[in-house]
Amino acid sequence: MKKVLTLLIMATITSSAMAQVPAKHKKIEMTKTSGIINVSADDLWEIVGPGFSNVGVWASSVDHAVTAGEPKFEGATCSERTCDLNAKGFDKILEIITIYNPKDRILAFDVIEGLPGFVYVTNSNWAIKEIAPGQSQIEITVTIKAKRFMGSLMGGMFKANLNKAIPTIIQDLTIYAETGEISDTKKKRKEKMDKKLVAAK
Numbered sequence: 724m725k726k727v728l729t730l731l732i733m734a735t736i737t738s739s740a741m742a743q744v745p746a747k748h749k750k751i752e753m754t755k756t757s758g759i760i761n762v763s764a765d766d767l768w769e770i771v772g773p774g775f776s777n778v779g780v781w782a783s784s785v786d787h788a789v790t791a792g793e794p795k796f797e798g799a800t801c802s803e804r805t806c807d808l809n810a811k812g813f814d815k816i817l818e819i820i821t822i823y824n825p826k827d828r829i830l831a832f833d834v835i836e837g838l839p840g841f842v843y844v845t846n847s848n849w850a851i852k853e854i855a856p857g858q859s860q861i862e863i864t865v866t867i868k869a870k871r872f873m874g875s876l877m878g879g880m881f882k883a884n885l886n887k888a889i890p891t892i893i894q895d896l897t898i899y900a901e902t903g904e905i906s907d908t909k910k911k912r913k914e915k916m917d918k919k920l921v922a923a924k
Contacts, residue, residue: 755889764853781899783908796823841873
């Protein structure tokens, strides 16, 4: 599945995502860094940080997103985000912002609803750095803490999915940042959704 940032950052069965993580658990983590993105770090941050509510506009794994809640961090526009997902067998997740740092251009969020029952918590950390004037990079780290048995059993699949999904969202973001246009993958998904809406009328 290409939508892992959806599968793991987001999932389907409401569970105990906010429960305390026991000392003995299975930790699954993956970090991916983009190539050079030909926009300034500040411009890229505007999409990721202040544009937090607009992820459904450009990300092919998210059909729709809505933000809510009073901001808990200076500069943030909300405290949580609900996403309708484009992933077979998955529906909707709720995320809460855990880090919002405009100075260092770092955003992190936890999923608090929509995780499989054996996952304690999933965190996604997005860090943007300036490479040169008009050039930047983004590093995305996804961390999953799960029950030991199921985490070990499913760990290989999680990593394989993340290895495909994180680069997909980075590609979607890069295209949108550099051109102002959505990726071909997002266009195809949008066309499919538009046809479903027409057929439903």
